[in-house]
Amino acid sequence: MTTSAVNSPARTGRGTAAATRPLNGSTPSTEVPTPPRARRRWGLFAAMVLVVALGALGNVWLLASTTTAQEVVAARSTIERGSVIAREDLMTVRVELDPALHTLPGGDLASLVGQRAALDVAAGSLVTTESVTETTVPPAGASLVGIGVAQARMPGVTLVAGDQVRVVATPQLATGTATDVTPASISAVVVGTQTGTDATGAGAQTIVTVQVPTADATALAAMTATENVVLVLDSRER
Template identity: 45%
Template structure:
């Protein structure tokens, strides 16, 4: 009986020690102190350092990086009280200076089946009209960089957001609106 009691006391002590170290295993991380809209510059007062117990699945920014992040921009809308992650901060905005973002809705037949990723270099090519007329002229192509990809479940189409030079954006948007375009994925090796 004495051995059972001693074992229970030892197990309780180990459980208490484990709980104490789990609770006290905190890290200094950055939290958003003020709402910051996407694209806005992050100022010194917009971030605060807090001590929290961090789940290994999370990747918050360490509190020691506060000074380094001042002057960068919010990549997404940031709300006061949320942990700051590395993905939420950027040094450059999309679209950048002199660039425009154009969304192109494509059917599976208008694009490769290979998944597209942000940063892929693609060409948007004008395709023949409804009658399938083929001419001797070279098709109009516009080089672009993929920024984002989303699938529209209701239609089965994929919307590809591409960044193009500002001077080509209106032409590309007009061509994309006709639905007579195809996307060509160029080599990923650079």
């Protein structure tokens, strides 16, 4: 009996290629798998934003809770005792406050204009409740008198509000006349000074405004009308 050999795919080695080759003879296509689409984690993003916002608010709260800096009134220029306070004399600053200081809030600045300085306030110093007064000048029982004095008849230092002075009469004496009479004098307190003018060309006078008891005002006015007076500075104690 004759047995015919049958060519199996395993024996020929061509079966696999023949099995995968398209019948129409075209080149087989290779499919690239599509990668999975990334998910947007909106919840995580929102949580990060919330953490940053809470951190910023926490810093603001911590700063506010650990500082006592406040806006208060300070002197822009030196304010002399007894002088009227002007707007340009004042400014506001932010400082760390000591509870022992009786400072004035920055919002009270406008209310201080027109009041008088109860103390000398140096430029850059804080203005306290003790620095100002609403006392009217002159008070009851006192009067203001203006005195025109030549420079040579005043102390060599600038007079300021609060200075205690004496107005001394210096009557003109005849040549060769001697007298043991004590010159008349009246004590006063300087309220302010102002440079005046002299129409005769003899030189500018300084107008010194002083406060005296009302009972002495008439005598002082008559004394100064002669222009024969000298101002003596007695004390600058405040």
